[in-house]
Amino acid sequence: MTTAREVAHIPDGVTKEAFLAALARFEAIVGAHNVLTGEERLTPYYKTMMPADDTDYATSAVLQPTSTEQVQAIVKVCNEFGVPVWPTSTGRNFGYGTYAQGTAKGHRHQVVIDFRHMNRILEVDAELGTALLEPGVTYQQLVDYLEANDIPLWVSCPAPSAIASPVGNTLDRGVGYTPYGEHFMMQCGMEVVLANGDVLRTAMGGVEGSNSWQVFKWGFGPYLDGIFTQSNFGIVTKMGLWLMPKPPAYKPFYIRFPDDEDITAIVDMMRPLRMANIIPNAVVFAHALWEAPAVIPRSKYYDGKGAMPKDAIERMKTEEGFGAWNVYAALYGTPEQVEVNWKIVTDAVKRLGKGEIFTEAELGGKEPFNYRAALMRGGMNLQEFGLYRWRGGGGSMWFAPVTVAKGSETLTQTKLATEILNKWGFDYCGEYIVGMRDMHHVIDLLFDKTDEEDTKNAHACMSELIEEFRKRGYAVYRTNNAFMDQVADCYGPVQRRINQTLKRALDPNGIIAPGKSGIGA
Amino acid sequence: MSLLDKSLRIAAVAALALMASGLAATARDTVTERLDDRRMFGSGREAFTKTCARCHTGLDSAVGPNLFQKEYDPEVLKYFARHGFGPMPAFTESMIDNATLDELAAYVARQGKGESR
Incomplete structure (x- = not known):
């Protein structure tokens, strides 16, 4: 046939x-x-x-x-x-x-x-705050469902997200901005079609009649869910997620810092607050060149070739009111909790002696505060899509090295990234997203894909970023197809070998996504 | 007791109170129907509102052009939807089926002509 x-x-x-x-x-x-x-x-x-x-x-x-x-x-x-x-x-x-x-x-x-077309919401348990989804469900679809059924649960979404998939984002170990922002940490239970046609339900999903598939992550024996993320060991057809109960009170805020070097003090001030869950969400430290694309075109301050010059950046900061670093965070809980934690936060900023703090009272309804406040409660928007207008031409790659949440490290990474990007003619459009003890240093390498030279330079720049960071012990947590091999190399030959061993055991004919994450057939 | 310790204690008590109230919600176990390519959007207008409007209705920060300001040929609109352009993603048939895209393009073209529907 x-x-x-x-x-x-x-x-x-x-x-x-x-x-x-x-x-x-x-x-x-x-x-x-x-x-x-x-x-x-x-x-x-x-x-x-x-x-x-x-x-x-x-x-x-x-x-x-x-x-x-x-x-x-x-x-x-x-x-x-x-x-x-x-x-x-x-x-x-x-x-x-x-x-x-x-x-x-x-x-x-x-x-x-x-x-x-596999886009059914299979279950939402409003009491337990869990959902079971098929991979084609979008964030918009899930939020619409919760709102239509008056279920007081929040979704943590990346930006921009309405047409993206919670399952897809979680499998790529993406992040959002709420207290549930480390998405894979909030995943619970998977259904996976293996290369031999078997259907694996992980952890409690293997127990006949169990009702705890979406509440207990570990089951018995080796924990398997992780090997099906960023991998090609199976095809995930269902996934459980935890959703955050909507808190009675929510207070987003913004702190503006004027100088590039302030990043050191910001990180060291915020880390204890994050670790103690005073500030429980995925806090963001956005550089001025990340802040700007969401609200203004690049041509307003610079329309020439190459990276935006320092004096143009300074003029833009002054005239637009951007900080060199722009901190977005939020408090969640009862009004009493929020009041106590607000005092802790404002005292910490006062002690630092630098940084101006703003809330909805001053910035409500204004961008970029508005979209940041929405993201930190899982409100979807496309404001950050403005990044793609910044340089024009539709080229974008995320260079996202992991760093420890220590000020000294961030200064080193920011300087190194800026130096390499500027050398190739690109802007440092970067932000740090704070995890429990780590930070995702997320940089959008924006280039004009309609320009052959710009595209060639972007490829060379990305490769140099990966290599120069690797030499200093840094590696990215996620990358696009063109750089998966190079990134896999950063993690060493033993990790590559064990991945290949697993691949050959689970998919001997190499039919599921060969090449994904540097894992061949 | 430091302020930090005090706040953690208050947080713990508040969390228990929230749990006791059960968030005033009951379990709703539901299997939604599959949204197939016919039911994903009720109309071309709805598809535009949910998919295109974020970039194409003239907000200051919009990435794409305001599609209601000029008169566009529906065929051109459909071409861009399927191919994308620059930062604009391409939209597959599984996201917007051909019939809905026809409706969407006709709806946008009518707005450009100043018609209300």
Whole structure:
């Protein structure tokens, strides 16, 4: 059995004959209308923001399953014909690859599984604050459901998020801005289709009749959920998440610091407050060049080539009222708790002798405070999409090294990143997102993808950032397809070998997303 | 007792009070239906409001152009929706099916002509 479909790309290592035969089998599983081929139907899947030729990452076909059983049947066909599949939730991982699949080195043109049609909210328990979702559910869909049913639970979302997927973001170990901002920490229970077609339900999900799948993460024996994040060991078809009870009181605030060097004191002031849960959320320290894109165009202060000059940045800070560093945090709880904690925070700022503190009373309704206040209670918005207008041309890559929450470290990282970015003609658009004891130093490497030289420079710049940071003991926690191998190398040969060992044990034919996170077939 | 210790104690008491009140909510176990490509949006207008409006309705901080200010050809709008442009993502058929996209483009074109519907 075969199909008469026209195919523009064939997965690396697969013959056209075998691919067409596999497509015919896929049609029988998901229906012909849920197997997409041909340039016109696949074009929306080709676009990436990476500094790479999009055709290197072009998919050969898209499958749109509607059930776990269909996914099981798909992997069986993949094994039979050696066809690789790359699962995506909603393909909205902006700056980390979107629908891009494979790598340019031998794993090109994989079949994308688009989970957009597996978008059921399977369960929300309002008492326990848990949800069980399929991968195609969007943040907007989940929030709409909670609001429509008057359930007082908050969702932690990344920015911008409405059309992205909670399952996809969590599997990529993304972060948000509420006290539940470390998303994988708030994940509980998965259903995974393995390469051999088995369906694994992790932890308590393996116990027949259990009602604690979404409340107890560990189960018995080795904890497995982690190996299915940022990996290609299985295809996650359901995921449990914890949702935050809406607090009776919520007080977002902003602290402005004038000088670049202030980052040291800010981190050391905020760390104890974060560790003691006085400030329980994922606090943000945004640089002026992150603050600005959300509200103004770059051309207002600089329209020339290369990185924005220091004097233009200083003029922008003065005229727009931006700090060099802009701290956003919030207090949550009862009004009494918030009052006590507010005194602790304001006393800490006073002791520091630097930094102006503002609340909704002064900044309510004004941007960027408004969108930051919304994010810290899980309110979705697209304000930060303004980053993509900053440089223009649609190129974006996240360089996101992890750092310890110590002031001295942040000064080193910020200086190093700025130096390398400026050398290649790019701005330091960066912020720190504070975890429990770590910080995600998130930098958007923005470039003009319509400009060949800019694109080439962006690739070289990213590679240099990864390498120079590695030399100093720093590594990123997440990256796009074009740099997965280089980043995997930062974590050493033993980690690469154990990942490959697991891959060969769980997916001996290498049919699930070969190349993902530097883990080959 | 330091202020920090005091606040932690208050936090613990408050947390217990919240738990006792049960947040005035009851368990609602629900399986929602799958939103398929026909039911994802009730109309082209709704699809525009939920997907496009954040960038294309003339806010100061908008990334894209205000689509209601000029008269656009529906075919051009559909092309950009499917292909994306610069920072604009491309939208697949599983996000907006062809019939809804037709409606959406016709709706936007009518606004550009100054028609209310």
